Amino acid sequence: xxxxxxxxxxxxxxxxxxxxxxxxxxxxxxxxxxxxxxxxxxxxxxxxxxxxxxxxxxxxxxxxxxxxxxxxxxxxxxxxxxxxxxxxxxxxxxxxxxxxxxxxxxxxxxxxxxxxxxxxxxxxxxxxxxxxxxxxxxxxxxxxxxxxxxxxxxxxxxxxxxxxxxxxxxxxxxxxxxxxxxxxxxxxxxxxxx
Numbered sequence: 468x469x470x471x472x473x474x475x476x477x478x479x480x481x482x483x484x485x486x487x488x489x490x491x492x493x494x495x496x497x498x499x500x501x502x503x504x505x506x507x508x509x510x511x512x513x514x515x516x517x518x519x520x521x522x523x524x525x526x527x528x529x530x531x532x533x534x535x536x537x538x539x540x541x542x543x544x545x546x547x548x549x550x551x552x553x554x555x556x557x558x559x560x561x562x563x564x565x566x567x568x569x570x571x572x573x574x575x576x577x578x579x580x581x582x583x584x585x586x587x588x589x590x591x592x593x594x595x596x597x598x599x600x601x602x603x604x605x606x607x608x609x610x611x612x613x614x615x616x617x618x619x620x621x622x623x624x625x626x627x628x629x630x631x632x633x634x635x636x637x638x639x640x641x642x643x644x645x646x647x648x649x650x651x652x653x654x655x656x657x658x659x660x661x
Contacts, residue, residue, distance in 0.1 A: 478624065482617040489612025493605045494598035496575045499591045500568040506587075507561040514554050529555055572604040 517532060525531035533555065536548025567578045
């Protein structure tokens with residue numbers, strides 16, 4: 468009885484905690500998306516002076532400006548070309564991430580699960596402030612994640628209980644046999660009936 472009561476309380480705690488945790492997912496995604504947006508804004512600001520130079524001397528082509536730098540025999544100028552190329556590559560990557568994180572919450576979660584950036588995830592997690600989103604998508608993701616965690620808990624709980632019952636049923640006849648050898652007055656209930 469007490470075991471059943473504790474199991475009932477435990478599964479409700481898992482359900483509530485899982486639902487609350489699921490409700491925090493949209494807030495984390497928003498903070499991740501804001502971090503990506505801030506990084507994109509920064510790289511665009513860093514590229515802007517080079518874009519002005521490209522506009523004046525290379526018909527607006529940053530690729531031409533990079534090739535011009537990389538073709539230089541001056542080591543410093545060559546290194547600037549490599550740095551500019553790295554910024555252009557970073558801008559393209561961040562823009563693709565930013566655009567991919569503009570869809571609905573399920574799309575964002577699926578995209579982030581398939582394409583995580585460990586550095587951005589770590590930084591976003593360190594600055595993360597839990598928040599619950601109470602719109603339709605936030606509630607739906609909270610219920611789905613909470614329900615999945617709850618079902619996983621119930622499945623695990625059922626499997627553990629079944630394993631314990633199996634072990635107990637295997638050890639019971641051996642225990643009764645040992646007890647009946649040491650105390651012949653004990654009657655095995657499986658072999659005698661009234």
